[in-house]
Every structure is written in C-alpha cells, then in structure tokens.
Amino acid sequence: MYELNPSQEAQHTAVRAASEFSDYLKGLARARRAAPGEDLISALAQIEELTEDELVGTCVLLLNAGHEATVNVTGNGWWSLFRNPSELVRLREDLSLLPTAVEELMRYDTPLQMFERWVLEDIEVGGVSIPKGVEIALLFGSANRDPEVFDRPDTLDVGRADNPHISFGAGIHFCLGAPLARIELVESFGALLRRAPDIALVEEPEWNPGYIIRGLRSLDVSCG
Numbered sequence: 001m002y003e004l005n006p007s008q009e010a011q012h013t014a015v016r017a018a019s020e021f022s023d024y025l026k027g028l029a030r031a032r033r034a035a036p037g038e039d040l041i042s043a044l045a046q047i048e049e050l051t052e053d054e055l056v057g058t059c060v061l062l063l064n065a066g067h068e069a070t071v072n073v074t075g076n077g078w079w080s081l082f083r084n085p086s087e088l089v090r091l092r093e094d095l096s097l098l099p100t101a102v103e104e105l106m107r108y109d110t111p112l113q114m115f116e117r118w119v120l121e122d123i124e125v126g127g128v129s130i131p132k133g134v135e136i137a138l139l140f141g142s143a144n145r146d147p148e149v150f151d152r153p154d155t156l157d158v159g160r161a162d163n164p165h166i167s168f169g170a171g172i173h174f175c176l177g178a179p180l181a182r183i184e185l186v187e188s189f190g191a192l193l194r195r196a197p198d199i200a201l202v203e204e205p206e207w208n209p210g211y212i213i214r215g216l217r218s219l220d221v222s223c224g
C-alpha cells in the first residue's frame with residue numbers, strides 16, 4: 001500500500017486481501033451489533049451515523065496505522081540499542097530514562113521514512129519553487145538527523161532532552177495514536193529491560209525490503 005511501484009502481483013494480492021478483510025469486518029460488525037461486547041468494534045457498530053464502509057475504513061486505519069509502525073519501532077529500537085551497547089547499559093541502569101529513550105529510538109531509526117503530499121498552491125521552500133499540483137516526498141528519516149535541529153544528530157543519546165523529531169508526522173495529520181504508541185513503547189521496552197536483563201543479540205538482522213516502511217525481518221535475541 002505505501003511502497004513505491006508495487007509489482008502487479010503485490011497489487012492483486014493486496015486488493016484480494018483488502019476485500020476479504022473488509023468482508024470479515026462487516027461480518028464482525030453485524031455480529032457485534034446483534035450482541036455487543038466491551039470492544040471497539042461493538043462501540044463503532046452502535047454509531048448509527050457511521051456507514052458500513054466508514055466502519056470498515058476506521059478499523060483498517062486503526063489496525064494498519066496502529067500496528068506496523070509500533071512493531072518496527074520495537075525492532076529498530078532494540079537493534080539500535082544493541083549497536084550502541086553503552087546506551088543500552090545506561091538505560092538499563094536508569095529506567096527513568098525510558099520516556100526520552102523511546103523518543104530517541106524513534107528519531108534515530110524511524111519506521112516511516114517518507115510520506116507524500118500533493119501541493120495545493122504554488123509554494124517556495126528553501127529557495128525551491130514548487131508548483132501547484134505536483135506530488136512531493138517528505139523524508140522524515142532525513143529531517144530527524146538534521147544537524148541544524150539536533151545536536152550530534154548521528155549519535156544515539158537515550159537521555160536526549162530536546163528532541164523535536166517528526167516520526168509522528170506534523171500538522172493536521174499528526175499521528176492520532178501517538179499517545180497510545182508512546183505508552184506501548186515505554187511499557188514494552190521497560191518490561192523487556194526488567195524481565196530479560198541478559199538480553200543479547202544472536203545475529204545481525206536483515207532488513208525488510210522497502211523504501212518507505214523501514215523495519216527488520218526479525219531480530220533474534222537470547223535471554224541468558
């Protein structure tokens with residue numbers, strides 16, 4: 001969905017999966033409308049103004065937007081810590097650094113490298129004229145290492161206090177789930193640091209292919 005120039009086969013598989021998933025959600029919504037539970041789909045199914053398509057779209061957005069980026073911050077973040085062992089020790093010895101560490105891991109290796117925008121009026125950015133109607137790419141990964149904004153941008157500093165990274169985007173489309181993602185990440189990094197004090201890398205990971213979504217295929221670790 002996000003990557004540049006997906007193959008025909010990938011497009012067909014995606015369309016088929018989307019339509020199957022949409023049917024699954026419609027069935028689930030009908031079942032929850034008939035017998036509501038405590039869950040989000042039951043709550044959405046009770047809203048009369050929401051059409052079936054809007055309900056499906058909302059669920060897909062929340063699931064896709066809410067899952068993969070958080071997974072990839074977790075994988076990329078642990079890989080960053082293993083590559084910077086003194087920062088891993090520093091964090092392990094002072095878990096009060098978790099909130100700044102999570103922001104720093106998101107800055108250092110963001111899971112979403114690029115988003116696109118359509119230009120609605122002629123603008124000039126940094127001396128470059130950009131005409132109305134073109135599509136532009138915003139490189140979040142690059143902005144997060146901007147030496148004019150960040151002191152020692154290529155250094156991982158789990159205690160970095162001033163960290164205006166843009167891994168959650170900016171402006172009107174700023175990530176809806178940012179507060180939830182921050183809680184999830186502080187909790188999951190904290191739980192692993194506490195419960196697996198000897199966690200160590202088994203082998204260097206491979207990256208998933210992809211230009212926009214940056215994440216590992218897997219990260220093999222041992223726990224002592």
Ligand code: HEM
Nearest residue numbers: 065066069070073115167168169173174175176177180181
């Ligand atoms: C660390 C994890 C996450 C990262 C890095 C992330 C990143 C982003 C980014 C960069 C955008 C802006 C996209 C754009 O400008 O076009 C965005 C939007 C969004 N995110 Fe997240 N996100 C994360 C977690 C979540 C979670 C947990 C949820 C929901 C449960 C979520 C829901 C959304 C939604 C609904 C939008 C669209 C907002 C809009 O267009 O108005 N995200 N996210």
